[in-house]
Amino acid sequence: xxxxxxxxxxxxxxxxxxxxxxxxxxxxxxxxxxxxxxxxxxxxxxxxxxxxxxxxxxxxxxxxxxxxxxxxxxxxxxxxxxxxxxxxxxxxxxxxxxxxxxxxxxxxxxxxxxxxxxxxxxxxxxxxxxxxxxxxxxxxxxxxxxxxxxxxxxxxxxxxxxxxxxxxxxxxxxxxxxxxxxxxxxxxxxxxxxxxxxxxxxxxxxxxxxxxxxxxxxxxxxxxxxxxxxxxxxxxxxxxxxxxxxxxxxxxxxxxxxxxxxxxxxxxxxxxxxxxxxxxxxxxxxxxxxxxxxxxxxxxxxxxxxxxxxxxxxxxxxxxxxxxxxxxxxxxxxxxxxxxxxxxxxxxxxxxxxx
Numbered sequence: 001x002x003x004x005x006x007x008x009x010x011x012x013x014x015x016x017x018x019x020x021x022x023x024x025x026x027x028x029x030x031x032x033x034x035x036x037x038x039x040x041x042x043x044x045x046x047x048x049x050x051x052x053x054x055x056x057x058x059x060x061x062x063x064x065x066x067x068x069x070x071x072x073x074x075x076x077x078x079x080x081x082x083x084x085x086x087x088x089x090x091x092x093x094x095x096x097x098x099x100x101x102x103x104x105x106x107x108x109x110x111x112x113x114x115x116x117x118x119x120x121x122x123x124x125x126x127x128x129x130x131x132x133x134x135x136x137x138x139x140x141x142x143x144x145x146x147x148x149x150x151x152x153x154x155x156x157x158x159x160x161x162x163x164x165x166x167x168x169x170x171x172x173x174x175x176x177x178x179x180x181x182x183x184x185x186x187x188x189x190x191x192x193x194x195x196x197x198x199x200x201x202x203x204x205x206x207x208x209x210x211x212x213x214x215x216x217x218x219x220x221x222x223x224x225x226x227x228x229x230x231x232x233x234x235x236x237x238x239x240x241x242x243x244x245x246x247x248x249x250x251x252x253x254x255x256x257x258x259x260x261x262x263x264x265x266x267x268x269x270x271x272x273x274x275x276x277x278x279x280x281x282x283x284x285x286x287x288x289x290x291x292x293x294x295x296x297x298x299x300x301x302x303x304x305x306x307x308x309x310x311x312x313x314x315x316x317x318x319x320x321x322x323x324x325x326x327x328x329x330x331x332x333x334x335x336x337x338x339x340x341x342x343x344x345x346x347x348x349x350x351x352x353x354x355x
Contacts, residue, residue: 119153119255119281119283119327119328120153120154120155120255120281120283120284120324120328121157121158121252121253121254121255121279121280121281121283122144122154122155122156122157122158122281122283122284122285122286122304123156123157123158123159123160123272123275123276123279123285123286124141124144124145124156124158124159124160124285124286124287124288124312125159125160125161125162125269125272125276125285125286125287125288125298126141126159126160126161126162126165126169126288126289127162127165127269127287127288127289127290127291127294128162128163128164128165129289129290129291129294130165130288130289130290131165131168132290133288133290133310134165134168134169134172135172137169137288137310138169138172138173138176139176140288140310140311140312141156141159141173141261141288141312142173142176142177142180142191142239143312143313144156144286144312144313145157145159145239145259145261145312146177146180146191146192146239146259146261147313148193149185149192149193149194149195149237149258149259150256150257150258150259150260151195151196151200151257151258152313153283154283154284154306154313154314154315155257155313156261156286156312156313157255157256157260157261157262158245158252158261158262158263158264159173159261159262159263159264160263160264160265160266160272160275160276161263161264161265161266162265162266162267162268162269162271162272163265163267163268166265170219170243170263173241173263174219174220174241177219177220177239177241177261178220180192180238180239181228182222182225182226182227182228182236182238182239183227183228183232183236184232184234185234187228189228190228191239192225192238192239192259193234194234194235194236195235195236195237195258195259196235197235198235200235200257200258201235201236201237203258204237204256204257204258204259204260205223205237207250207251207254207256207258207260208221208222208223208237208240208260209223210250210251211242211245211249211250211251211260211262214249214250214251215244215246215249216242216243216244216245216246216249216251216262217242217243217244218240218241218242219241219242219243220238220239220240220241221238221240222237222238222239222240222259222260223237223238223240224238225237225238226238237258237259237260238259239259239261240258240259240260240261241261241263242260242261242262242263243263243264244263244264244265245262245263245264246264247264247275247278247279249262252264252279253279253280255281269294269297269298273297273298273301273302276302276303276304277301277302277303279326280326280327281324281326281327281328282303282304282305282324282325282326282327282328282329283304283305283306283324283325283328283329284304284305284306284307284308284313284314285298285302285304285306285307285308285314286307286308286309286310286311286312286314287307287308287309287310288310289309289310295309303325303326304324304325304328305321305322305323305324305325305328305329305334306322306323306324316336318336318337319336319337319338320336320337321333321334321335321336321337321338321339321340322334322335322336322337
């Protein structure tokens, strides 16, 4: 049984290719958290449903305080067998599918407390009044969508152009995307480095294949990138750009987690906001505009936790909460900032009277 004062940090990795790279990170955090009251667990998908395997057996590190969850057991059954009143922080990379984290309770009805950060499908919107700022906006969009090879939770992956700005944006965007260099990420002259593994590359390629067959227009194909750098070891996917991606297309619904941008045109800001809000996820959304009115409408009406205005990666400093919504978040308090402190704090009230 875990102590009541412990905190579980659970990284729940549904992309097998991402999970393969977390072993060293798990070892590092296990060492640094030893004796701190934190218990660090990393899981990867193991077969069907909510069956997982512990990614790191910490006996190999000389510690024996983590392996409470065994391979083949339901993550929630296994944890609740060992938790009484503990705080559990989940960080998911990969889509949460039917793993039953609603109404979580510990053994014998004792509650445990969950903060869960989940997946994303982030949308960027360009307004017609942004035509004078298109060159700068496109540079910002490229960094958002293709920086870190698109493998970060705040990467832009959908671009909606509003009205007649579409042609101006696309002319610049296609040319700029084709000009990006792919190669060794340690080379300062390279724009797009490798993805994390062969499995990640193959999964992203599969999404591009499916998108090309779906009816969307493939304008820039990154499946056979020209590598600039001398060091070509690694798993590379070039920047990939689709146009005319309908909202029902899998490209617009799936977190590809790679350098793939899907574009579509909408008639007005209302349609753009409706498109964003109709999606499953609510991690981040950004608007490119010179209009304060449009910015205000976007800020207040879009159902996403991280909003950017003329900013492609809406990442706040760590003292602000990381505020996902909808399927991008599960729980009551968010990670980072005061929310994180509140989550890991047990409050005590003293009521005294002296005579």
